[in-house]
Amino acid sequence: MLNNTLNKILFKNNVIKKTAVLAVVTSLFLVGCGNDQNFKREVEGNEDYLKSPALKPLIIPEGTTIPAESNEFFVNTTEVHGDLGKKLDIRPPTLPISTIQEAFAIYNNGSVTFNVPLSSNVWEQIPNSLNKRNILIASHDSNTIQTGKSFMVRADEEQAVEASYSIKRQLLGDTETITILITSLTRGTENLISQPVEVQRYIVGLFNDIMNDVAPDSMRIVPAKAQDKNDEEKNKPESKKTATAVSDEDQK
Template identity: 75%
Template sequence: MLNNTLNRTLFKSNVLKKTAILSVVASLFLAGCGSDQNFKREVEGNEDYLQSPSLKSLIIPEGVSVPTETSDFYVDKTEIKGNLGKQLDIRPPSLPIPTVPDAFAVYNSGSVTFNAPLSNQVWERIPNSLTKRNISIASQDSSAIQTNKAFIIRADEEQAVEASYSIKRQLLGDTETITILITSLTRGTDDLTSQPIEVQRYVVGLFNDIMDDVAPDSMRVAPPKAQDKEAEKNKAESKKPATAVSSAN
């Protein structure tokens, strides 16, 4: 009896150890898979098309007439430089989205310019928005904010960038114009300030984050879906009183 009990105890202990080891291995495997964000930037499918053979000259048999050559179907053989296949980043450019009433925003040449009524108090709320994202402020007054360098993490990037921002404000009547631009942008040892798409992505990204913080509650509630017209019609029909039909004898 004692031997059976000991055997069962040892068996359960071994099972628990093996289960724990498998759980650790599985979690490490999933963590490794989860860190690869390339699928968010790459085209789907394989790259077999990159191995397509080059075009050959058309061989026309003797006695066969051909139409007059036209440039409409000319295939340009010029070599195209740039990323191909999985190396091509398919993400669209980021666009600024204002979320407060009577406001507009535009991106141009590395900066976002935003205009809104003073009543929205966007400028006063920017410091809290920066702090929320661990972006510390180097200097600040009523018309300008300079940030220190901070790491910016995106879900579609494997490596964070380090960026610093300059945010300026100008009063125009009862409105304020706020301009956000990047003063430094690096990923590891690579300087990204000369790459327009990267600059746009991180300038507009910060602006949209700020807009998310200052958005009124009315912007966060999805409007109720309109009822289906056919359903309303059926409902109305069902409420009509039944009509009795009598037959003549």
């Protein structure tokens, strides 16, 4: 079942691989924008709207004719629970970014699934990437990596979370499918494993960190602007042609 699903996904992604690679290059330069603490919550504006009085029933004087009631103008008075105003987390969900050509990654239901050519040697580089971030490896074999609980520090979080991961590999022809799952996620005494947004943030965050480590050097070079290339062509010696004399007969 898993093989059939992955094969279908792989087939669909073959059409957009070249476009995706270009999009990844652009995305790499935008990743740093999400680390600014100021973007986590609304930092400007007042919160007077939170002090708005509750709606009261409309009192209609006797003998007054009113339009028929319509559901199109129904005002929902359900009580809102959770953070409001400047306490509300406004960060968008984190998305997986693949930095390997001929590869793709998807996030679904609390896991990142990544299919990549075996020749990229991604699996062999994952332990070094984890060690680089002080993530303890509890067990490791040819197809499974289990981590211990480790603190995951983010620039846009005031308090680090403690997380543990399960990373599995399945060989499919000349490719390998790597799946990253989170097995525990806490912030202090608060258990975050049932909060989908937090789970996605820390699973995809680890995946993107790994992708940054395994990215080939060609993905780290800023593409030259088209104008720069045109200037280079103009400056080539062979592109500079000498002017030729025109005789009076040629001008006639």
